[in-house]
Amino acid sequence: EDQVTQSPEALRLQEGESSSLNCSYTVSGLRGLFWYRQDPGKGPEFLFTLYSAGEEKEKERLKATLTKKESFLHITAPKPEDSATYLCAVQNNNNDMRFGAGTRLTVKP
Amino acid sequence: ETGVTQTPRHLVMGMTNKKSLKCEQHLGHNAMYWYKQSAKKPLELMFVYNFKEQTENNSVPSRFSPECPNSSHLFLHLHTLQPEDSALYLCASSQEGRGQPQHFGDGTRLSIL
Numbered sequence: 001e002d003q004v005t006q007s008p009e010a011l012r013l014q015e016g017e018s019s020s021l022n023c024s025y026t027v028s029g030l031r032g033l034f035w036y037r038q039d040p041g042k043g044p045e046f047l048f049t050l051y052s053a054g055e056e057k058e059k060e061r062l063k064a065t066l067t068k069k070e071s072f073l074h075i076t077a078p079k080p081e082d083s084a085t086y087l088c089a090v091q092n093n094n095n096d097m098r099f100g101a102g103t104r105l106t107v108k109p
Numbered sequence: 110e111t112g113v114t115q116t117p118r119h120l121v122m123g124m125t126n127k128k129s130l131k132c133e134q135h136l137g138h139n140a141m142y143w144y145k146q147s148a149k150k151p152l153e154l155m156f157v158y159n160f161k162e163q164t165e166n167n168s169v170p171s172r173f174s175p176e177c178p179n180s181s182h183l184f185l186h187l188h189t190l191q192p193e194d195s196a197l198y199l200c201a202s203s204q205e206g207r208g209q210p211q212h213f214g215d216g217t218r219l220s221i222l
Contacts, residue, residue, distance in 0.1 A: 030206030043199050043213035099152040
């Protein structure tokens with residue numbers, strides 16, 4: 001069965017303190033790994049899709065990387081507005097999507 | 110209007126009531142989904158519709174009944190719910206196919222009294 005494990009469950013950073021979120025996965029035929037951002041009271045907002053090991057995507061202070069077993073979301077010099085829950089999901093050969101429980105990020109000014 | 114729109118945003122109902130959640134997507138996608146999100150748990154997929162046909166039902170209790178009249182609209186009919194059904198219900202849409210991301214609405218926060 002496909003599995004997605006995100007760590008840590010919660011992360012508190014000072015503004016400007018760079019860090020990484022981890023998404024470990026097992027999947028029967030990876031068709032895509034997705035990162036989402038979710039703010040309180042809102043639905044998940046799509047950030048990135050990664051398709052194969054070695055691929056990287058960037059958007060502002062965020063950079064997502066992918067290996068055969070895990071993905072990292074690197075946050076460089078975060079700001080308070082980066083505070084949110086970050087969700088990782090994998091899609092398998094049957095186009096089924098499985099989500100992790102998320103990492104709740106808090107960036108303090 | 111763009112994206113995925115869900116109504117109502119909040120719903121409080123008794124266990125004997127009947128209500129419906131509505132979802133509309135303006136993205137031209139051909140697949141739509143219902144998810145349940147409970148605190149500190151991963152999103153749970155409930156139903157999938159591809160081209161208006163239901164292709165997945167993840168052992169969801171019959172008190173939840175989906176309806177997809179066309180590729181832009183999705184409903185979730187609720188009746189005789191239980192307190193453990195209180196959660197955020199999210200609708201999503203995507204273009205069916207390899208590696209296509211799902212795009213979500215802002216959900217309906219459901220509370221069962």
